[in-house]
Amino acid sequence: AESPGNAPLDSAVSPISPEEKSSFDQAKAASTSGNAEVALPSFEQFVLKFPNSALLPDVYAELGGLYSKRGEMKRAVEALKTVLDRFPRHPRADEARLQLSEVYLMLGDLKGTMGLWEDLPGQESAKMLVYEQVAQAYLDRNELLEGIQVLMKKKGLMVDPVANNAVREAVVSIVKDKLQEKDLQSVVKQYGASFPADEALIRLIGLYDRRGDYYREEREIKHFLSGFPNHLFTGEARQLVGQIREKIKTQRYLIGVALPLSGRLAPFGNNALNGIQLALQQFKESLPGASVGLVVRDLDEDGKRSQEILAEWLDDFRPIAMIGPLLSKEVDRIAPVAEKADLAMITPGATAARLSSLGKSVFRNAMTARFQCHAIAEYAVAQMNLKRFAVLFPKETSGAEWLKCFSEEVSRLGGEIVHAEPYPVSETDFTATIRRLKEADLKKNGVVEIVQEGRRKREVAYSPGFDAVFLPGDADKAGLMIPQLVFHNIKDIPLLGTSGWNTPEFLKLVGPYAEGATFIDGFFAGSTDPMVRKFVGQYRAKFQQEPDLFAAQAFDAARLVLAALEGGALTPREVKAALAKTKDFQGVSGLVSEIRDGEVLKKPILIQVQKGKLVQVN
Known part of the structure; x- marks a missing residue:
């Protein structure tokens, strides 16, 4: 009490x-x-x-x-x-x-x-x-x-x-x-240059050595030597770092990996590296004794982004192909080096349209905005028989690009955009944006039913003059907007989106208001496909985290190279030629029908909200 x-x-x-x-x-x-x-x-x-x-x-x-x-x-x-x-x-x-x-x-x-x-x-x-x-x-x-x-x-x-x-x-x-x-890395981060970070680093070094992950082993050895120069393990650590180059070169065939692994994009780069390592692990399990390895370069370590340093690295290790980088601007920089070396370079992340003009060495296994626009428009017009679309898009360069490519694809298929309304990127209350959309629609084909209640008028029903709404952009914006669309009587019509929706937060934000909403992505971890389930299960077990789109696309990029190698392509030129002839290749990021002008053409992954869950529908 x-x-x-x-x-x-x-x-x-x-x-x-x-x-x-x-x-x-x-x-x-x-x-x-x-x-x-x-x-x-x-x-x-x-x-x-x-x-x-x-x-x-x-x-x-x-x-x-x-x-x-x-x-x-x-x-x-x-x-x-x-x-x-x-x-x-x-x-x-x-x-x-x-x-x-x-x-x-x-x-x-x-x-x-x-x-x-x-x-x-x-x-x-x-x-x-x-x-x-x-x-x-x-x-x-x-x-x-x-x-x-x-x-x-x-x-x-x-x-x-x-x-x-x-x-x-x-x-x-x-x-x-x-x-x-993951916990060992947390200990290193928390305790820095003091106990027990030294013990965690020693354990990580051994873990990566046994795994054959020589890039991460070398990174942690350097970290250890910097933080613990007088440690009992220091002598052994110096010996190990001196052996790494030779360990890499003991493999007869090397795949080069060039990714951002320590800077702002490190989480995505490391996920891509994880995917590549898992592809190699599966390959070696199916072909025991295969002498294939990785040689990894952190693009963030080269502050000057020098083509000469990269060329020296390629000349030293002589990989049969290269996977990376993630950014289009890095592809621009590296493509001439790969072209000169006659080396296939597969990016698992770059999305710029210009990539196909950079030479015959550049390949892309990544989902572009154009790919998504084509896929969602094809689904809406050809499969759902929808013809008229409204678009609500963020008022920024990417939003305008989404509007342009979706409009072109819809028009190509015989549909039309009846109204497109931009909204400020910082917006969270979309009332004004939705009202502008409705006002524009009511001047064309929209119909509203209003009743008089005393001195007030109340809207009791609204029939849009469009068949569906396309909402390109991130999950946080779409997740906030969809319930507000329902509040303003824009409901019971299909909602279409892009890969930005594919986050756990999306379902929390939309609540019960997005039933039937459909979007495109390049990878769906919840797929029932046996290959995807195996990939997701092994990835979780090996790296204690969920695979993302970059992990999946890099995994398939590595498998494409390994398939070429298994098919008898043993030189960089032969691997490049084999990649260009790829047909009907089943990947976790989609079925590849062919590779045309370096572009990996594949079946899109359609994901739909059904009973509060995300479900692959194709």
Whole structure:
């Protein structure tokens, strides 16, 4: 029970009266004898009768213990927190803190437990006991990173070198035996150039070496040598980094990989690299003993973006083909180097229309805006028999490009754009945009039914003069706009979109208002296709994350090169020729019908909202 008094913390209180002492002693005696049925109401009545008593800290501490024993944890927390909040300097405050820690631990509130002690000066013995309990609880829940963090706090309190080393060894054991790649990277990021980042780096180096991921192995060795130059492992690390080049060259055939792996686009570049590595793994599983490897270059490391350095790299390793880069401007830079080396270069991400003019060495396995416009227009006009379209597009260059390519594709198929309305990129309330669309539509083919209600007119029905609405752009904009379209009576007509919709946030934003909405993408992780399911399952197991479009497109790009190699193409020129002749190649990013002028032509992936879930419909 909470005291109605709101006196300042540890404020002066009245002397204890005989009545107060008698009431307290009786309740305490009942508690000591185990008679909680008498003790609890007695203490609760004490709080109500003597709201400013000097004995209140003792009463609340007793109540906390009694509630805890009865399993009334919420009331136990309230009572014990009252001791700490109102009487932090009382002799029983430390006891209450320990009791509250035990209650939080029983409730599984480990953060609450830590919050009682982290900013408290002194009390090292109590802290170490609690930290040990919390760390073990985290480890029992397999929350290993949190367990390490708490153990490191405990280690920081321990002055006895033997005990300190015991905690250190416990942390080392977790890092060496239990952490997966992603968690190891988190440890490195959190602890920088101090323990246990060194142990995490050593583990990562070994992991990448066994995997044959020599780019990442070399990266982590350099990281280790920079942060731990005097470490016992330093000599071995220097030996390992000196062996990497020769390890790469032991493979008879190399595939070059040139991606952004450390800068702004590193998450996408690393996902693409993961996809390539998985393709090679599958290839080697199907052909044991195949002498094929990767040689990887981080484009972000070359600040000058020098063609000469890239040419030297290609001349040194002599790959049979190259996968990358992701950006169109990087393809512009690298294409002349690839063309001069007569080396096929497959980009899994660049989307600029000009790529086909850069030479016969440039190939693209990436989804362009034109591809999406063609696919969604083909679906809408040819399959759904829709003819008239409204477009709501962001007022920016990409929005105008979406409008242009969709309009051209619709017109080619015999349809028409009846109205296109731009909206500011920063917009979240689309009322004005939707009203402009409706006003323009009502001047043409739209019909509205309005009823008079007193002095007000109310729209009761609106029949649009268009068959569907095309909403190019990101999930956050489309997700906000679709419910607002329904609010303004634009409903029960098809909604069409682009790959930007394919995020978990989209379904959360649209709620129940996007049933039947359809969009295009180049990859769908939820596909029931056996090849896609195998790819997604292996990717998750290997990298502890979901594959994205770049991972899928890079995976297929690598498989195209490996298929050429398996088919007998053993030189860069032969691989390039084999790629150009590709027909009917099944990939996780779509069925490739052919490769024409370097462009990988494939069947689009149509995704639709059905009963609140995304489903592939083709």
